[in-house]
Amino acid sequence: MTISRPLRISLGPSRLLAELIVALHAAAALSVMLVFEFAYAMPLALLLVALGIASARRRALLKSKHSVRAIEIWDGGQAVLECVDGTRLPVQIAARRHVTRIWVAIRARGAGRISLVIAHDMLSRSAFRALRLWALWGRSPDPTADSLSR
Secondary structure, three states: OOOOOOEEEEOOOOHHHHHHHHHHHHHHHHHHHHHOOHHHHHHHHHHHHHHHHHHHHHHHOOOOOOOEEEEEEOHHHEEEEEEOOOOEEEEEEOOOOEEOOOEEEEEEEEOEEEEEEEEHHHOOHHHHHHHHHHHHHOOOOOOOOOOEOO
């Protein structure tokens, strides 16, 4: 089975992924506070937490104008990433993908390297299943579907 039309997946915000990103950055900040003297650790710890908040805002909550809002996947790993501001970026999805029951991680090469972590709560159940199948086998379960969204 090949994809005659693109598999289009529209992403929604993920509060769970955002909380995880901020929590991991806060843990890194706490580690810095435990290792270094307070005067040196405090600015770095604050920057780590700020980086976590900015990353969660862009990658999980999709609030940045450069956040990826939709993905169109074609045969051979060709894809188009659609950003919130309407920008469309043609990319090549790397063959190596990481797939679990709760997230799919993909790397794309195009105008730079882009890594995407797509959590299960960013998509509907059928859309997440289609993405997982494509990531594992390079096939979509329903190539005639126009759009799969949250």
